[in-house]
Amino acid sequence: MALVLLVLLILLCDTVSKKPSINCITDVDPLPLPHEFYQPGLLVIGEIASQVLYLFETPSFKEQPTQMLINEPMSVLKNYQHILALAFAIKEINGNPNILPNITSGFHALNSYYNARITTKATLSLLSTRQRFAPNFKCGIKRKLIAITGGLDSETSVSVATIIASYKMPQFTYGSYSPAQNDKTQFSSLYQMVPEEAYQYMGVVHLLQHFSWMWIGLLAVDDDRGDRFFQTMIPLLSKNGICAAFALKLPKLTYLSDLTDLVVKQAEKSKVLYDDKVNVCFVYGEPPSVYVLRLLFFLFPLISLQPIHKEWIVTSQWDFRSVSYQKIWDIESLHGAISFTVQSKELSGFQTFLRAINPFGGKGDGFIKDFWEQAFSCSLTFSNIHSESRNICTGEEKLENLPGIFFEMRMTGHSYNVYNAVYAVAHALQSFNLSRSTHRRNVDIQLLFQNVQSWQLNNFIRSITFNNSVDEAIHFNENGELKAGFDITNWVTYPNGSFIRAEVGRFDPWAPPGKEFTIHDYQIVWHRTFNQVLPLSACSKKCLPGYSKKKKEGEEFCCYDCDPCPEGMISEQMDMDSCAKCPQDHYSNYCHNQCIPKDISFLSYEEPTGIIFATLAISFFLVTVLVFGTFVKHQDTPIVKANNRRLTYILLISLAHCFLSSLLFIGKPGKVTCLLRQTIFGIVFSVAISSVLAKTIIVVMAFMATQPGSRTMPLVGKRLGYFVVLFCSLVQAGICVLWLSTSPPFPDKDMHSAHGIITLECNEGSVAMFFCVLSYIGCLAIVSFKFAFLARKLPDSFNEAKFITFSMLLFCIVWLSFIPTYVDTKGKSTVVLEIFSILISSAGLLGCIFSPKCYIIVLRPELNNRKLLIKRKT
Incomplete structure (x- = not known):
């Protein structure tokens, strides 16, 4: 946790040196800052490096290992690669005849110390004459400062930008992104080699959604940047269906003497990290977060807390880096971490350049001595105060033998940004040169670049597009941001402090929709706790389908x-x-x-019920035809002549049609069958019942006409019967016509009556009209029953009123039972019920009225004569 401890030391520098054990560079020092890297040249690119160097003594800490903090200079060794990337780019440009020919570029690297006051002094020193701290006043050998690249953290970048804003000097930031950098009215010459943080956050959201991590923890240092992170990230997660289980603020270290209290207090707050449901944590990865997190990982076991095993997701500012006193600190807790890093590629010749670095040949390099001594734990001079506890550096030490947590031979994303920033300045100068040479002839290039002003390059930088040495296109958008994506990196750590960066995916916000995010799940190495199984991070178990x-x-x-x-x-x-x-x-x-x-269902001729009903309907029809034929054959016999022979024929014909009408209810409903089935049923039944009614009325009227003084004789006759049948039938026909003209039946589908079945049926259109038809038939039946009941005991040669009474009684029972049953029945059952009612009621009429007569005609023909009937009457 180097940075957090060093922030403490920086604050102490500002407090009149309350801790005499700390060597501070104050702003009253008139000399240039120590720890600088100077390479001369006509053109100078300033670099505010992020190399942190301090010397302090170890405070006491109960039961802590003596190796935890040692009494030696401390530095973030990995940041040295950023300066080497700058030097490597300058070396390539100076050796390339196609870029700035006959011009030698140089640079001047100074230390920012992660401190605003020292950063300000470093920036002002770049604006001064060398060895003279006089900002904005230069004399002696001139250096032409063209651009500045720095710094690694956002506070450094803003501190530098605030000073050079009035000069309109191009500044390239290569690390953290600050919202203040969006103010293009104040920072119009600020260029960002890192895409805006909002793109990273969207990439993290894609990653969380891809792995279904919907219950995560958020961590950031307790400062303004951490607050902005929480204020931005929590609503963004919620908008995308992800919840923040907690938002843990990591402490800012002040004085080392407060370390004990800080760890105890933070341990209480950090209990949320042990929640088994939260296996994924997203860390705002600026350097303070890295140092604090590693400090907690190291100290928690010392106060009897279990190690924290999570899947860590970090932003592009994150890097595995340590100061020298953290050599023994295990990084196993961060094994399997996933970070979003600015896309980078390996540069040809860079590793060769690094292998050539030697502490005895680094002319002008004020950083290499401290770097080499701390990296290899040796001393370059015999007079070093730590020499008695160290070996002497031979200069033969190999950088590639250092653990990756101290130095990497592979170019990091931040160093790659520095490299591209230098090339952006070089190509902008090249474009400036070409634009001036087209307007002037015989231009003295040396004189031209001596007079160039840094602000003149801004227009060229904004519009520049070039391919770097690895053929990657570099250009900025209208906001001065590098149009680049992010590599999704999986960190695989080892006990000796080394690690592997495995590229497992990519997030490119500039890609076409749907192709921004790609990841290779099978390549990811998870933390060892998860046994190479995708970790789950959810508040509740997943709901299964269903x-x-x-x-x-x-x-x-x-x-x-x-x-x-x-x-x-x-x-x-x-x-x-x-x-x-x-x-x-x-x-x-x-x-x-x-x-x-759903299955399609209707009463068809293929199913057993349909076959049975069709067979019964045809059978009853044939029986009716047979009875009709029998009556026609014996039409002159007394029993046929009794009670109006023609009405009997009308009744038999209507009954035959009643049986046939039931066939309209079988089969797939169609438009025609739906229109006909109820209307034909209603009319033929009305004809049948009105014929029975006419027969009973004639019997009653005939008896009344035989009474003395009766005046009903003119009413008795065939015409009365025909009139009753015609009138009653026409009334029913009128109801049916009204029904068809207003709301006719139509084919319909019943989706809900039966589970998993669509019943094809005829929608009656108007249920009221349907029940009007049934009610009218019922009224005719009741009137017929009443007349037949009254005439059942009247003397006559052959009184069929008693048989009509039984038939009407059966008819009324059937149809009175039909109505409530029909209302409660759904689907195909309603059709079955209606066919059953039609057949039973029609068969009742046929059987009750005609079976006694057929019995006499066919089986007892001797009884079918007038004398016997008169004798029976007497």
Whole structure:
């Protein structure tokens, strides 16, 4: 946790040196800052490096290992590569005849110490004459300062930009991104080699959604940058269906003497990190976060806390780097971490350049001595105060033998940004040269570049596009941001402090929609705790297909119960917010995870019920025809002549049609059959019942006409019967016409009566008209029953009133039972019920009225004569 400890030391520098053990560079020192790297040249690129160097004594810490903090100079060794990347770029440019020919470029690297006051002094020293701290006043040998690149953290970048803003000097930031940098009115010459942080956050959201990590922890140092991170990230996560289980603020170290209290207090706050449901944490990865997190990992076991094993996700500012006193600190807790790093490529010749670095040949390099001594734990001079505890440096030490946590031979993303920034300045100068040479002839290039002003390059930098040495296109957008994506890096650590950066994916915000995020799951190495199984990070278990999420009251929306989907609704995927309703022609299966097409159902001639009803209807029809034929054959016999022979024929014909009308209810409903089935049924039944009514009326009227003084004789006759049949039938026909003209029946589908079945049926159109038809038939039957009941005991040669009474009684029972049953019946059963009622009621009429007569005609013909009938009457 070097940076956090060093922030403490920086604050002490500003407090009149309360700790005499700390050597501070104060702003009253008139000389240039120590620890600088100077390479002369006509053109100078200033670099505010992030190399941190301090000397302090070790405070006491109960039961701490003596190796934890040692009494030696400290530095963030890996930052030295940024300066070497700058030197390497300058070396390449100076050796390239196609870029700035006959011009020698140089640079001047100074230390920022992660401190605003020292950064300010370093910036002002770049604006001064060498060896003279006089900002904005230069004399002697002139150096032309063209651009500045720095710094690694956002505070350094803003501190530098605030000073050079009035000069309009191009500044390239290569590390953290600050919202203040968006103010282009104040920082119009600020260029960012790192894309805006909002793109990183969206990449993290894509990553979390890809692995279904919906319950995560957020960590950031307790400062303004951390607050901005929480204020931005929590709403963004919520908008994308992800919850922050906690937002842990990591402490800012002040004095080492407060370390004990700080660790104890932070241990209490950090208990949230032991939540088993939160296995993924997103860390705002600026250097303070890295140092504090590693400090907690190291100190928690010392106060009897369990190690923290999580899957860490970090931003592009993150890097595995340590100061020298952290050599023994294990980085196993960070094994398997995933970070978003600015896309970088390996440069040809860079590793060769690094291998040539030697502490005895670094002319002008004020950093290499401290770097070499701390990296290899040796001393370059015999007079070094630590020489008695160290070996002498031979200069033969190899950088490639250093653990990656101290130095990497592979170019890091930040160093790659520095490299590209230098080339951007060089190509901008090249464009400036070309633009001036086209307007002037015989231009003295040396004189031209002596007079160039740094602000003149801004227009060229904004519009520049070039390919670097690895053929990667470099250009800036309208906001001065480098148009680049992010590599998704998996960090695989080893006990000796070395690690491997494995590129497992990519996030490119400039890619076409749907192709921004790519990742290779099988390449990722997870933390050893998870046994190479994808870690889960969720407040609740996933809801299986067939279930939907039900939010828990008073908790985040990521915490929920799983409710089964109701009937007719499904959820096909995991963790559905709600169940989806199946289409009307589908139904949900037993597990409620799939919609299945419903079966089509109607009463067909192929199924047993349809066959039985069709057979009965045709059989009864044939029996009716047979009876009709029998009556026609014996039409002159007394029993046929009794009670109006023609009315009997009308009744038999209507009954035959009643049996046939039931066939309209069998088969697939169509437009024609739907229009005919109820109307034909209503009319033929009305004809049949009105014929029975006419027969009973004639019997009653005939008896009344035989009474003395009766005046009903003129009313008795065939015409009365015909009139009754015609009138009653026409009334029913009128009702049917009104029905068809207003709301006729039509083919319909019943989707809901039976589970998993679509019943094809005839929608009656107007239910009221349908019951009007039935009610009218019922009224005719009741009147017929009443007349037949009154005439059942009247003397006559052959009184069929008693048989009509039984038939009407049966008819009324059938249809009175039909109505409530019909209302409660759904689907195909309604058709079955109506066919059954038609056949039973028609067969009742046929059997009750005509079976006694057929018995006499066919089986007892001797009884079918007038004398016997008169004798029976007497």
